[in-house]
Amino acid sequence: GNSVTQMEGPVTLSEEAFLTINCTYTATGYPSLFWYVQYPGEGLQLLLKATKADDKGSNKGFEATYRKETTSFHLEKGSVQVSDSAVYFCALSPQGGKLIFGQGTELSVKP
Amino acid sequence: NAGVTQTPKFQVLKTGQSMTLQCAQDMNHEYMSWYRQDPGMGLRLIHYSVGAGITDQGEVPNGYNVSRSTTEDFPLRLLSAAPSQTSVYFCASRTSLGTGELFFGEGSRLTVL
Numbered sequence: 001g002n003s004v005t006q007m008e009g010p011v012t013l014s015e016e017a018f019l020t021i022n023c024t025y026t027a028t029g030y031p032s033l034f035w036y037v038q039y040p041g042e043g044l045q046l047l048l049k050a051t052k053a054d055d056k057g058s059n060k061g062f063e064a065t066y067r068k069e070t071t072s073f074h075l076e077k078g079s080v081q082v083s084d085s086a087v088y089f090c091a092l093s094p095q096g097g098k099l100i101f102g103q104g105t106e107l108s109v110k111p
Numbered sequence: 112n113a114g115v116t117q118t119p120k121f122q123v124l125k126t127g128q129s130m131t132l133q134c135a136q137d138m139n140h141e142y143m144s145w146y147r148q149d150p151g152m153g154l155r156l157i158h159y160s161v162g163a164g165i166t167d168q169g170e171v172p173n174g175y176n177v178s179r180s181t182t183e184d185f186p187l188r189l190l191s192a193a194p195s196q197t198s199v200y201f202c203a204s205r206t207s208l209g210t211g212e213l214f215f216g217e218g219s220r221l222t223v224l
Contacts, residue, residue, distance in 0.1 A: 008209075018120040032211070043115075043201055043215035044154075089153060098144075098169070099203075099213055 002027045006102035008089050013080055013109050021105045023064075023090035031092040033066050034055075034073040034099070038087040047075075047088070080109045083086040113137050117202050117216035124192045126224045128146065132187040132219050133201030140214070144187040147198040148218075152203065160185055161207060170214035191222045 009024040025033065032051045035043040048057030053068035073090060090102040090103045117131045124193060136143065144159035156169030160179040176188040176198060185204075199220050203213040 041217075043217045044203075045215065046211075046212050049212065092172075098156060098159065101153040102156075103151055 002031070002092060002094050002100050003080075004092055004100055004102035006088075006105050009087075009106040011105060011106070011107050013107070015109055015111050016079045017081055019075070019077040019084075019107070019110075020070065021079045021088055021090075021107070023073045023102060025071050025090075025092050026046050027071075027092055027094055029095055031094045033064070034091040034093070035062070035064055035075050035086070036089040036091060036101075037074070038089065040086070044089060049089065080107070082109045082111055085109045115202055115204055115214050115216040117200075117219050119219060121220050122216065122222070124189075124195060124221065126223060128192050129188070129190050130192065130221075131155070131189075132192075132200055132202075132221070134185045134187070134212070134216060135183050136202075137183065138143070138204065139182060139202035141182070143179065143204045144169070145177065145187045145200045146176070146203065148201060149198050157187065157200075169194065185195040188213065189221075192221075194223045197221060198221045 003026045032080040034049045036045040037047045038044045049057040050066035056065045062073045064073050085105045087104045089104045093099050115136045141162045145157040146154040156179040160166045166177050177191045180196050200217050202216040
């Protein structure tokens, strides 16, 4: 079946540190992959997406590359800010179907 | 543009009580869905709808009912609340086409005592 596994949190970093949040998936066919972000007290919002192998999604300094050979979609940012503190969800959509989420990774960035 | 609107934002129920969580969207989206968010478990799909008059079960449908009489509205009903239904509930919508990007409401926090 389809599933998503994320690294466990919480992740605590100092401002300007490098961020990686690992995400691997299991899916049949060629799913679309997403990162959603949830700021405190808010709903989820799309951060970036990739729809085919080797695509790179990017937004607000965050990047993730769709790696079919390793079934991964790791989220990276070169220099995090306090305002990036949030919960990050990796998700997949098998060919336009229902969205399947990972368990979420909480990021806390300290000044 | 309001997007996806959920009410209420907070609710406390006693075991056995019933209630309805409201969801409305103004983007003319065909697809609407309800998720629950629990610590360490991510978001789990409860029910979804691909258009007015059509609903289907998700991963965790037991204890919940839905209906879709209009494109805009997708209420979630708890007929007899249980403590296991204490959670944060999110409504989300998207167009029927495309790559699955969802637009979420701000959530409804439900506590069942």
